[in-house]
Structures are given as C-alpha cells and as structure tokens.
Amino acid sequence: MIEVKKLVKRFGLKTVLRGVDFQVQPGEFVALLGPNGAGKTTFLRILASLSRPSLGSVDIAGYSLPKQAAAVRARLGVVSHLPLLYPDLTAEENLTFYARMYGIQNADARITEVLEMVGLEQRRKDLVRTFSRGMQQRLAIGRAVLHDPDVMLFDEPYTGLDQDASSMLDGVLQTVAGQGRTVVMTSHDLARAEDLATRFDILSRGVIAASSTREGLGKNNLLTFYKQALAG
C-alpha cells in the first residue's frame, strides 16, 4: 500500500531524511517512533504530499508522488496535532466544507455517519470554538475519514489531550483502523503505540533504525526494543 525507497529530504544544507526505505502492507497499523528531530513529521508530510522529496521514490496505493499527488490525496486521510478545523464554523459546516472539497456524493448522510462514529452527533450544530481539545481531535478524525480513505496518517494525535480524551481517542482510532485501513502513526507515547499498532518502526538520525512486528518483539517490550534501536 505504501512503498518508499531511498527517500532523502533536505532543507537547504540540512539533511533530515537520509535514504529512508519503508513499506506498509494493506491493513497494517504501523507506529513510527523516534526521538524529537528524528524526521517523523517531515516523513509524514512527504507521504501526505505536503512536502516534496529531494530524492527517492514514494508510491501510495499504486500512485507516485509528487506526480500523481491529487490521486494520492483522494485516498489519504491525515490527522495531526492541529485539528485543521475552522473554529467559527459548526462541526457540520466544517465537514460540509471538506465534503465539497473532496467531491463527496450524499454528503449529508456521510456527515451524519461520521459524526455518529466520533460521538459528536449531538453537537453537530455547535461552533468548533466551543469544543474541548479532545472533541476537536475526534472531529478532526471525522474530517480525515469523511472521504473514506484507504490510508490514514496520524502525526502525534495525542498531543495536548488529557487522560479521558486520550482514552476516547483510542476507541476512535481502533474503529478507524478496524475498518481495514492502512494506518501510519507517529507518537512519543510508547504505551499507546504498543496497544494499537501491529508493527513498530524506529526512525533515528534520518533512517529507519529498526523495525519489528508485534509478534517479533518476543519477550521484550516496546520500550526495550526502542532503547536498543536508538543505542545501535
């Protein structure tokens, strides 16, 4: 579903990604872990077609970036730590706007379906500025799945959420992933990543330093695997 080969990204003289190779099979939930500055967000922005690779190839769902970016974007849902929502529009108006941008047919029915999925049906007429951070993040997931994407990218989705909101987001994430989607999530929260993901990739100094499936961890927990990968 996702195939990245020898990806390099430079910002001026600074090289952030130094030849990343990364493959994800359909239906996999990959947690991309790593310290601050490892290049996780840059990597996800390239997958989301928000940033151009300096070198290397990126294919998503059979389409190549950046040449077929529009086709990739139609199959991609992105959630970041910012909600990408307009505070002066209601939840329904925000989703209506994105439904128009994605050319979704039967938008009203789909919006109702998505609002029910993220548990915000009762608040559909309320302005987003009145929502808590957790509710905004749930609506952000609703926005991202509105066009029924095959691939979901989550960039630190738990940032700024309290314990209750994080637990609720766990449920929404499991629902989204449970619908057969391919998911890539960056996170600093190893415990959450261990609960949700089926594979763990460690990005360090601009390359994938280690990769393991849940079964491949064996007796080690994710923290041990993570520390070993960074030390090596």
Added chain:
Amino acid sequence: MAEGTLTTTHRPAKSSFWKAIAAVAWKDLAAELRSRELLSAMLVFSLLVILIFNFALELDITTRRSVTSGVLWTTFAFAGTIGLNRSMAIEKDRGCLDGLLLAPVDRSAIYFGKVISNLAFMLIVEAIVLPVYSVLYNINLFQPGLLLVILLGSIGYTAVGTLLASMAVQTRTRDVLLPILLFPVVVPILIAAVKASGGYLTNARMDEILPWLNLLIAYDVIFTAIAFMVFDYVVEE
C-alpha cells in the same frame, strides 16, 4: 459508537474544480459572517484614515477632487493588506492551510477561492467607505466609471495580494513581510487605478482615462495568470 460503513466514492480531482473554488469562498464568507474580525479591522482602519485625511487636508472643492483618488487608494491598499494578512493567518495558525492542501483538487482552485473571498471583503469595505467619504468630502463618488476602476483595481490588488500573502504566511515575520513584498509589485496597479480614478473625478476626457483602464485590465490578467501558475509551488514545502 457506530461502525462507519463505506458509502462514499473517490471523486476525480478535475471534476470538482469549480465546486472547490465555491467551497473555499463560501467557507471564508461564512466564518467571517460569524466572527467579523477581519471586516471590522479593515473597516475601522479605513474610516479612521479618511477621517484623519479630512481633518489634515482642509481643501477647497477643486483640490479635493484631485486628491480624492490618492486618499481613496491609499486607504484601500492599506486596509486590503490587513485583510489579506488576516485571511491567510487564519488558515495557517490552526493548520487549516494543510487541510486545504490535502484536498484532491487542483491547488489553483484554493487560490481562486481565496481571491474571491478576499475580493468580497475588500468590496464590502469599499461599499461602506465610499458613501462616508462622499459625505465627509462633499464629492459624488457614485459614478459608473469610477466604480469600474475601483472594481478592476481591487481585482488586481487581491490577485497579487492573495499569492504573496500565502508566501508571507509561511514566515515568522508575515505581518511585516507582506507589505514589503506586496507594495512594490502592485505599484503599476495602484498608479493606474489612481490615475484612472482621478480622471473620472476631474471629468477628464475619455482618451486620457482609457490608457490607464487598459493598463489595469492588462495587469489584472497578467497577475492572475502568473499567480495561477505559481501558487502550487508557493504553498508546497
């Protein structure tokens, strides 16, 4: 929590180009209708400027006619900068610009949608400023020719301004950077607009006004075409 079922289809990007333009413009207008933060800032600034000029320039009726176009376009240009800056800052501050760029549409649709909404905000401010100016300065500004010049000047100004605002918004010094980038580029539009407006206000002959009108139209077309071609590169990292 209900399981979402797969009821939608992926739409080809090209088919929703016009709908995307309309969606971006609708979204900006609907949000502004609620918050009124952009329009009120532009309007307060514009009214203060013409009020200050009214007290600063105690002129006879003939001189008033000759300085009116300059005062008006100074007011519109600076008020426009406030609007353009705010319009893009709203997108950037909450990451909404990324949300727009993630949509599977030609990115020029986003540009044209923003131009339409920015133009609408500028025209609303102008529609309020003109009658106030007419009363304060005792000059009739409601002449079809003058209104056409204001429309053409505003189109050119917002076409360039929207492009440069999307460039400036990526920087930390966006509030300072936009006027520095914008004013040198829009000088031809402002000069043509001031000259053409002045021509109508002083009842100049049409053959004196026409070259400035033609220049305005030419710049509107050229700047819109350039912005259409480069917008994708401006907003992508």
